[in-house]
Amino acid sequence: MIKIGIYGASGYTGQECLRLLLRHSGVEVVAITSRRYAGLPIADVYPVFSGLTSLSFMDASPQEVTELADVIFLALPHSESMKVAPLFWESGKKVVDLSADYRLRDIAVYESWYGKHASPHLVPEAVYGIPELYREEVAKTRFVANPGCYPTSVILGMAPALKNKLIDPASVIVDSKSGTSGAGREPQVGSLFCEVNEAFKAYKVGSHRHTPEIEQELSRLAGEEMNISFTPHLLPIDRGILSTIYATLTREVTSAELSEIYRDFYAGERFVRICRPGTFPNVAFVRGSNYCDIGTAVDPRTHRLIVVSAIDNLVKGAAGQAIQNMNILCGFPEDMGLEMIALFP
Numbered sequence: 001m002i003k004i005g006i007y008g009a010s011g012y013t014g015q016e017c018l019r020l021l022l023r024h025s026g027v028e029v030v031a032i033t034s035r036r037y038a039g040l041p042i043a044d045v046y047p048v049f050s051g052l053t054s055l056s057f058m059d060a061s062p063q064e065v066t067e068l069a070d071v072i073f074l075a076l077p078h079s080e081s082m083k084v085a086p087l088f089w090e091s092g093k094k095v096v097d098l099s100a101d102y103r104l105r106d107i108a109v110y111e112s113w114y115g116k117h118a119s120p121h122l123v124p125e126a127v128y129g130i131p132e133l134y135r136e137e138v139a140k141t142r143f144v145a146n147p148g149c150y151p152t153s154v155i156l157g158m159a160p161a162l163k164n165k166l167i168d169p170a171s172v173i174v175d176s177k178s179g180t181s182g183a184g185r186e187p188q189v190g191s192l193f194c195e196v197n198e199a200f201k202a203y204k205v206g207s208h209r210h211t212p213e214i215e216q217e218l219s220r221l222a223g224e225e226m227n228i229s230f231t232p233h234l235l236p237i238d239r240g241i242l243s244t245i246y247a248t249l250t251r252e253v254t255s256a257e258l259s260e261i262y263r264d265f266y267a268g269e270r271f272v273r274i275c276r277p278g279t280f281p282n283v284a285f286v287r288g289s290n291y292c293d294i295g296t297a298v299d300p301r302t303h304r305l306i307v308v309s310a311i312d313n314l315v316k317g318a319a320g321q322a323i324q325n326m327n328i329l330c331g332f333p334e335d336m337g338l339e340m341i342a343l344f345p
C-alpha cells in the first residue's frame with residue numbers, strides 16, 4: 001500500500017482528496033493536516049466521514065509528514081504551497097500540488113499575476129498534470145502541478161481544435177461559470193448564501209489569474225503565442241464548471257465532422273466524453289465524477305466553432321485529476337479509485 005499525506009486537508013479540495021482516496025484500493029491515507037482543527041477527528045469536522053475513518057487532523061510540519069507518507073497532496077492556497085513544496089521535494093517523495101504555484105513556466109508571468117515566488121528553482125521540475133495531454137511527462141516526474149479548475153475545462157475543450165489547426169488562435173473567447181465551492185471553504189463575503197443564492201454575476205472580468213495559465217497551455221497546443229478573452233461567472237450551485245468557448249474557423253467543417261474530430265482526438269480516454277452531435281453537457285451530469293463532458297457545434301452564420309465543456313471543479317478540476325496524476329506517478333491504472341458515476345439528480 002502506498003502511504004498518502006494530505007497537507008491542507010481541512011479545505012474543500014483536501015477533504016475531496018480524502019473522500020476519493022478512502023475508496024482507492026492501492027493506497028492508505030496516513031496523515032491529514034490542519035492547523036485550526038489539529039487534534040480533532042475529521043469526522044467531527046466533516047460528518048460525511050463518520051464511521052469510515054479514524055483519522056484525526058494533525059498540525060504537522062512537512063518533515064513529520066514525509067516521515068509518514070510516500071506521496072503528498074498539497075491542498076494549500078497559492079503562495080502557501082510554494083513555501084513548503086521544496087521541503088517535500090527535497091525529501092525525495094512524490095508530490096501533487098493542487099495550488100497554482102508551479103503551473104506557470106515563466107516566473108515573470110507568475111509574479112505579475114500572483115506576486116513574488118518563494119521557490120522558483122522548483123518550477124522547472126513540475127509537470128503540468130493534464131493526463132490526457134501530458135501522460136508520458138507525468139509518468140517520468142515526481143512533482144505534478146495539478147491544473148486549475150477553469151483551465152482544465154478550457155484546455156480539454158480546445159485541444160482538438162488547436163491541434164488540428166481548425167481555429168484562428170487569436171479569436172478565442174471563453175465564457176466560464178463556476179459553482180461556489182471553487183472559492184474554497186475560507187469564509188468570505190462573496191461566498192455567503194445571500195450573496196450567491198438567486199444571483200449570477202461575472203467577476204474578475206479581464207483580470208482573472210487563470211488567464212495566463214489558459215494562455216500558456218493553449219499556446220503550447222497551437223504552437224504559437226495566444227491571448228484569449230476569459231470571463232468567469234459565479235453560479236448559485238455547490239459544484240460544477242461549464243465553459244462555453246467561441247473561436248473563428250480556419251476552414252469549412254460541418255458539425256458532424258467536428259464531432260468526429262473530437263471523438264478521434266479523445267479515443268480511448270476514460271475521462272473525456274464527447275456528447276452526441278446536437279447535444280451539449282450539463283454540470284448536473286458530471287457532479288461528483290471525474291468526467292469532462294464536451295459538446296461541439298459549428299455556427300455556419302458566423303463561421304465560428306462553439307465548444308461547451310463541463311466538469312466538477314472539485315473532482316476533474318482538482319482532487320480527481322490529482323488522483324489520476326498520482327495513479328500515473330505510482331504505476332496504478334489511471335482510473336483506480338475514480339470509477340464513480342456522477343450523482344444525479
Ligand SMILES: NC(=O)C1=CN([C@@H]2O[C@H](COP(=O)(O)OP(=O)(O)OC[C@H]3O[C@@H](n4cnc5c(N)ncnc54)[C@H](OP(=O)(O)O)[C@@H]3O)[C@@H](O)[C@H]2O)C=CC1
Pocket residue numbers: 007008009010011012013014033034035036037075076077078080098099100147148149181182183184185186313314317318
Ligand atoms: N476549490 C476548488 O474548486 C479548487 C481549488 N484549487 C486550489 O486548491 C488549493 C486548495 O483549495 P481549497 O481546498 O478550495 O481551499 P480551502 O480554503 O478550502 O482550504 C485551504 C487549506 O489549506 C490550509 N492552509 C491554509 N493556509 C495554510 C498555511 N499557511 N499552512 C498550512 N496549511 C494552510 C487550510 O487549513 P487550516 O487553515 O485548517 O490549517 C485548509 O486545509 C488552492 O490553491 C486552490 O486554489 C484548485 C482547483 C479547484
Ligand SMILES: CC(=O)N[C@@H](CCC(=O)OP(=O)(O)O)C(=O)O
Pocket residue numbers: 078098099100147148149150178179180181182183184210232234
Ligand atoms: C468560484 C471561484 O472563486 N473560483 C476560484 C477558482 C479557484 C481555483 O481553482 O483556482 P486555483 O486552482 O488556481 O487555485 C477563483 O475564481 O479564484
